[in-house]
């Protein structure tokens with residue numbers, strides 16, 4: 252550790268005083284078993300981008316190599332990486348993926364070695380700084396300025412920062428930062444593992460004179476395995492077993508199943524680059540914010556789209572609904588989302604259940620408040636005369652209406668329907684990952700109950716038109732209507748625009764509006780970040796339960 256700190260101090264000193272061809276603007280500390288994977292646009296553009304925002308420090312997460320066989324040339328052979336825990340979906344599948352790995356070590360470790368990231372720091376000329384640690388290169392004197400000016404960025408998820416005492420960093424959702432990563436190849440051959448522990452020998456479980464206790468870990472398990480045996484042959488054999496059991500995926504089926512849980516990701520850009528001898532950038536995986544905003548039609552464009560033809564939407568699976576044809580239904584939903592961006596289906600819940608849900612929704616009316624629109628993190632005042640939505644809303648969990656005590660509360664049926672929607676989407680998730688959309692659901696939002704009446708409408712919009720201001724924005728909207736005995740003459744249709752020619756932002760876009768009646772049991776899925784839709788004036792009381800799901804590209808991190 253001392254040697255590493257001295258190395259960094261030396262590098263920073265040289266960087267600060269260097270000039271001409273030696274001049275250096277940024278320093279990043281990497282071990283020799285690590286690589287910095289720049290974002291899709293390439294290193295140059297990335298750092299320019301950061302400089303433009305006057306960022307002084309970036310902290311990148313690391314991705315831990317998962318070998319499929321022993322190799323001494325991991326950079327050319329390993330293409331599977333464990334995804335940092337903060338970026339693994341908190342869905343049942345994601346949790347199963349994390350547990351799959353944890354169960355493989357005595358200490359229940361997900362990452363075998365460290366899972367904090369590595370930082371890059373911008374160097375000021377003629378100014379020497381001492382690094383804070385090998386992982387966090389920020390100059391301690393600058394901390395206050397970094398905090399107040401929000402000059403430190405990280406691609407760690409915001410909810411992870413508190414655990415690492417890093418709340419002073421801002422978690423950036425910018426796709427350029429989020430796509431940059433450190434690839435860590437800590438143990439890819441049993442002989443190298445043996446050498447490490449042969450070198451370290453019987454090291455103590457405490458560091459810094461006892462101030463830091465090394466927690467139970469794969470590191471200590473490997474030390475103990477080494478010490479337990481006296482001959483080199485035996486030590487090699489046992490460490491080989493240990494490494495394979497903890498770190499390797501040996502069959503295609505195992506690889507496939509972990510790719511599906513989202514605990515691992517394929518990153519073959521390093522291998523490809525070394526093989527071809529030129530830098531092969533990872534492909535761009537997410538549309539940039541600029542492109543997303545460009546996709547939104549302007550006022551004139553919207554007026555034009557409003558003149559396009561309207562037709563009744565097809566509602567799939569009729570009375571039997573999704574629940575009675577689950578497997579086929581899931582396939583049809585994914586197929587429609589791929590080709591059209593939306594689908595309307597019957598849920599198949601019993602009519603009496605829907606009637607109870609409607610009663611519960613009505614009883615909650617006094618607790619509802621005006622829906623708000625958020626554009627680029629700014630809440631638009633719903634009382635402004637030109638407000639785009641006229642609904643009343645309520646969030647279930649926020650109001651204590653879902654969760655373990657839901658059964659005793661005033662809305663057990665709504666809570667049940669919310670879990671049914673979530674269950675269906677959890678089943679859709681692996682299919683969406685394999686589909687052309689290559690979409691992985693990573694999170695869900697609190698269920699929202701909405702109410703429209705007296706001609707109330709919600710003008711044409713895309714739910715997540717600007718990235719939602721977070722790393723994984725909303726990608727899927729699910730809306731279940733609760734209106735038993737809905738009178739079709741009362742309007743209130745959900746109108747979904749489907750482009751047939753061009754994109755909705757293009758001046759010559761052509762397409763049709765698909766009109767869905769908000770009848771009890773009709774469940775609509777639409778792509779939250781793509782599909783333009785509106786609620787037409789509703790002249791009767793209109794209730795719906797919506798759940799949004801966040802996600803990311805399934806092979807996020809490069810192909």
Ligand SMILES: O=C(O)CCC(=O)C(=O)O
Pocket residue numbers: 701709714730744745784785786795797
């Ligand atoms: O209730 C509906 O039909 C959809 C409402 C909607 O578009 C929204 O809340 O974003």
Ligand SMILES: [Fe+2]
Pocket residue numbers: 712713714784
């Ligand atoms: Fe919407």
